[in-house]
Amino acid sequence: MSEQLILVVEDEPSLAEAVAARLRAEHFAVQVAADGPAAVESFRRHRPDLLVLDLMLPGFDGLEVCRRVQAMSPVPVLMLTARDGETDQLVGLGVGADDYLTKPFSMRVLVARVRALLRRAGRAATPAAEVxxxxxxxxxxxxxxxxxxxxxxxxxxxxxxxxxxxxxxxxxxxxxxxxxxxxxxxxxxxxxxxxxxxxxxxxxxxxxxxxxxxxxxxxxxxxxx
Structure with a gap:
């Protein structure tokens, strides 16, 4: 079975590398992008299984990234935000994010959320047929x-x-x-x-x-x- 691919979109190099290193240690394949346009292009080229997506990005923000990638193909999105405001969370969820973590966060929690979202995506691929x-x-x-x-x-x-x-x-x-x-x-x-x-x-x-x-x-x- 091939490794599941995760796209980490984060403009803070030290955090991006820490998240990528932890996910690779958990046997995921990882691509990293540092701004909005690069994230959309990486998604178009690689079609990852999940995005770990920072809200505040250069180029255009994580909300716009989420809108654009969901328009191409539905994908689970775990949004990272330095803000804990309810409005920010609702806007992120409204454009297609599935879950969010407020910085600072535990790497253990991030991995648990990633695995849970991937399991959910797998179940959604074989839905019940009854209306x-x-x-x-x-x-x-x-x-x-x-x-x-x-x-x-x-x-x-x-x-x-x-x-x-x-x-x-x-x-x-x-x-x-x-x-x-x-x-x-x-x-x-x-x-x-x-x-x-x-x-x-x-x-x-x-x-x-x-x-x-x-x-x-x-x-x-x-x-x-």
Whole structure:
């Protein structure tokens, strides 16, 4: 089996080399790019299995890189950011990033997130064929298409997986830990706002009243009577 290829996009040389060295030690093949245009060109040439992508880059930023590569071919993206603001995270998730890490971060955590995203991508390649209908929401896992109230809704890969998980059991409450394990494949439920950020993005696209917050517990997809 060939090595999975990861493109590391980071303009700080010492950090780029540290991330690349750790990933190579974990038996991944690695390409490195230091700015936005180089990242897009490297993606076009090598078609990596995953991007580790810094938000702030010369040329154009990580958000634009994410937009351009996702337009070429869907790929898992782990975004790195020096900022912990919710708006920055939502914007990154909205253009196709699957997860994010705030600097400084542990290399152990980075490797765990990379492996989890790659496992998820492998599962998505062999989806269940059954269309799920829950109230006004229709989820087609084979075509990876969503309709809500008759209109098609364009979701990122992670938003799609999250909605599908909620839709197969409408009314059931999923804890954040359960969603982290099922969608992100994190067994330890590490502290994160990834679930909350993706739920907010889903609400913006689906409209109000469908995803209910159960305070102190988690989320459910509500089907109107």
């Amino acid at each position: 799920v209908r829950a109230g006004p929401v229709e989820v087609d896992p084979l075509a990876r298409r969503v309709r809500c109230r008759g209109a098609e809704v364009h979701l990122t890969p992670t938003e799609f997986d999250l909605l599908h998980c909620l839709a197969v059991a409408p009314g059931a409450v999923f804890t954040r830990a359960q969603l982290l394990e099922r969608i992100w494949d994190w067994a330890d439920a590490s502290p994160t706002r990834a679930v909350d950020s993706h739920v907010k993005a889903l609400r913006r696209k689906l409209g109000p009243g469908l995803i209910r917050t159960v305070h102190g517990v988690g989320y459910s997809l509500e089907v109107p009577a």
